[in-house]
Amino acid sequence: MKYLKILFNGILKENPTFVLLLGMCPTLGTTSSAINGMSMGLATMAVLIFSNFIISCIKSLVPDMVRIPSYIVVIASLVTALQMFMQAFTPEVYKTLGLFIPLIVVNCIILGRAEAFAAKNGPVESIFDGIGIGLGFTIALTLLGGIRELLGTGKLFGATLYPENYGMLLFVLAPGAFIALGYLIAVVKKVAKI
Template sequence: MDLRREFTKGFVAENPIFRLLLGMCPTLAVTTAALNGVAMGLATTVVLVGSNCTISLLRRFIPPRVRIPAFIVIIASFVTIIDMLMAGFFYELHKVLGLFIPLIVVNCIILGRAEAYASKNPLLRSLIDGLGMGLGFTISLIVLGSIREILGSGTVFGFALLGEGYPPFLVMLLPPGAFIVLGLLLGLMNKLIASGRRPQAASFKTEAGSL
């Protein structure tokens, strides 16, 4: 797999949210606004890139028996740095995200990439993998957060989009709204991918029939 495909796989083919269904706890909890999605996504991306690179560099020195605890310690170190930086420079946003920043430590996306990819691949590929998967996760959170914010309060990134007279659809800002929007987006993603594959399958059948 070339480096370009390695980077872009996290956007659609192996998107952490819409294809692999990983990281559902922060996905459903913090996407009440687009800005929350940006902050959580970028924080996760930084941790993912940092932990992927560190684990890739140390992969030959970490005994297999203790690899999971070692991965968690490495990930926790980056999460602590991000948590302290956000508390120092983005305090209001840090208060909104709350407990979900420390919970990045046990995010399935980060642990999964550490175990399945970074521990088996060199530095450059691990960096690109972490960056691609992290940005794919960030974009997904922004899409979810934007839809919920627009429908729930008529704003996006805090700016009024549907006018002052828009009646808030508050269920979109509650947990049921998160499940509804996520389910609709999952269905749309599956439909688009299935429709993209259908012509290839049809052409294969035509070629097989002609033989």
């Protein structure tokens, strides 16, 4: 029950995109389609779960003064591993996301959860927090990517819903990301009453 609460806390009450407004760079940069948003969210989630777990395990060994550099070393090693993994097994996704994969190292969601949660809680809770926050991020990015893809090109996950020349090109470009994100946050806050 306690673990379930931590899980849902990350999806809704402390959703990193809609509520904490963390990790805006990948949110705006990689959501040009639903599938891109989802892959970015899943990649971040994988790093987040492992980094939360490792950091909560080593938290008593790390002196307070050097905790941030130590966390960064842990996160950077995980991201490097993930990068090689993606390059080997999902080269297509790796190519589209490009620079944003190594940038997960400096993603403030991961460091933020390490500081705010993993450094204060046990390993199992931290894993659940990683899954919850990661799911919240993935859902938000998939939603935003889906809206932008649908309005911009008339497709959803690559399946054509209406002819492409009715699509509004602006939503595929950078300004569309800001506009869509703003309205999405407004709608989510109104509907979920958070």
